Amino acid sequence: MAETRPSRPPALSSELGDSDFAINYNSRTGRPIRNARKADSPFVDSAVAISDEESSDDEAVQALASRSRKRQRSPSPPLSDIDSDLETLSADGESDHDAIEVRPRSGLVATATSGVQITLKDIVINVPPGHVGPIVLHLTPEMTAQPPVMPVKTAANGKVPKERKRPSKKQCHSTEKHAGFLDLPAELRNEIYRLVFVGEGRLKFANPTTFGRSAAFLRTCSQVHEEGRSILYAENDFYFARRMSRYGSFWEDEWKELGFRSVRKFLKIIGPMNTGLIRNVSLQLEDAIPCLNPDKMSHEDRRFVHDDTLMSILRHLGDHGNLQKLMLNFHGRRRVETTDERFLTNLKRVKADHVEFVKYPIGRGDSIYASESKQEESVRKMLLKTMVRREKLYD
Numbered sequence: 001m002a003e004t005r006p007s008r009p010p011a012l013s014s015e016l017g018d019s020d021f022a023i024n025y026n027s028r029t030g031r032p033i034r035n036a037r038k039a040d041s042p043f044v045d046s047a048v049a050i051s052d053e054e055s056s057d058d059e060a061v062q063a064l065a066s067r068s069r070k071r072q073r074s075p076s077p078p079l080s081d082i083d084s085d086l087e088t089l090s091a092d093g094e095s096d097h098d099a100i101e102v103r104p105r106s107g108l109v110a111t112a113t114s115g116v117q118i119t120l121k122d123i124v125i126n127v128p129p130g131h132v133g134p135i136v137l138h139l140t141p142e143m144t145a146q147p148p149v150m151p152v153k154t155a156a157n158g159k160v161p162k163e164r165k166r167p168s169k170k171q172c173h174s175t176e177k178h179a180g181f182l183d184l185p186a187e188l189r190n191e192i193y194r195l196v197f198v199g200e201g202r203l204k205f206a207n208p209t210t211f212g213r214s215a216a217f218l219r220t221c222s223q224v225h226e227e228g229r230s231i232l233y234a235e236n237d238f239y240f241a242r243r244m245s246r247y248g249s250f251w252e253d254e255w256k257e258l259g260f261r262s263v264r265k266f267l268k269i270i271g272p273m274n275t276g277l278i279r280n281v282s283l284q285l286e287d288a289i290p291c292l293n294p295d296k297m298s299h300e301d302r303r304f305v306h307d308d309t310l311m312s313i314l315r316h317l318g319d320h321g322n323l324q325k326l327m328l329n330f331h332g333r334r335r336v337e338t339t340d341e342r343f344l345t346n347l348k349r350v351k352a353d354h355v356e357f358v359k360y361p362i363g364r365g366d367s368i369y370a371s372e373s374k375q376e377e378s379v380r381k382m383l384l385k386t387m388v389r390r391e392k393l394y395d
Contacts, residue, residue, distance in 0.1 A: 257292035318349025
């Protein structure tokens with residue numbers, strides 16, 4: 001609590017009076033203490049009696065003091081003639097066919113308009129261009145229950161465009177539903193698959209000039225893939241032969257013959273399931289060319305009966321193939337004999353309903369340059385006996 005200095009004796013002054021004007025100072029800071037007016041206590045002394053009349057007067061004064069500073073709302077304008085006519089109609093209960101004439105305000109003359117839109121509360125009146133004369137409204141109680149109607153837009157020439165009717169739900173369903181590819185009968189779908197996937201000639205791997213057709217249609221959906229791949233692999237004739245082209249990397253000095261590597265890569269890509277769908281295979285076996293295989297110096301090494309890639313192809317067809325027809329031709333420097341056990345063992349794993357030894361080249365047996373397949377007669381009989389199925393898989 002601040003301490004005060006002893007007050008000085010009061011000074012008498014004719015201008016200020018004889019009151020006590022002593023100044024109190026704060027003992028800690030040395031600053032004068034202002035004699036401010038104390039705040040009124042929020043509590044009322046019970047000893048003071050307040051009459052009913054005095055309390056009512058105080059409440060009136062407080063009500064005037066606590067009046068809001070918000071601006072008062074301006075008075076509404078007087079009702080127009082149109083609103084008075086509408087009120088008269090609802091009060092008198094006139095008939096539905098009575099007409100209400102919209103009278104123009106004083107000072108306005110009815111002239112030809114260029115298209116005006118008049119809004120009466122929830123009523124929109126579209127005045128066409130060139131209209132002359134009064135506007136008459138026919139109001140009925142049923143209009144209040146109807147949904148609001150959007151204003152009609154007029155064209156540049158003043159004509160009102162025709163309304164476009166939306167088709168019903170039944171019409172939408174009938175027009176939106178179209179017959180898709182999978183909705184066609186299975187017979188028609190199979191004909192489409194044949195037109196897309198089946199070629200006229202054999203698929204020659206030695207000279208791949210008949211691979212112009214694309215199988216991208218199989219990626220459409222799973223059903224198309226399952227239906228189309230059976231026709232792609234079953235109804236095409238695959239012609240496997242040695243490809244006499246070189247391959248190699250750019251850093252290699254001498255490139256090697258491609259041989260049967262393209263055939264093996266194809267069978268590995270399509271997988272065992274698609275390999276089992278292949279029905280017709282023509283197998284043309286030839287020896288390697290000396291100029292394309294400089295690493296194989298002897299003639300015996302270049303024979304197809306010692307080709308490891310060909311052995312892998314025969315094992316794959318024997319394990320996963322379900323052939324219907326197999327056409328063979330051996331066109332090497334020497335005949336295939338019973339001593340070529342490794343080759344014959346892998347070849348006998350391939351089974352088919354029909355096995356045939358044809359002339360070289362396959363597909364051109366009527367040519368004057370055609371030659372018979374080179375193998376011993378005992379080898380021919382043994383292969384026909386072991387490779388042909390006793391129970392046919394296909395009719």
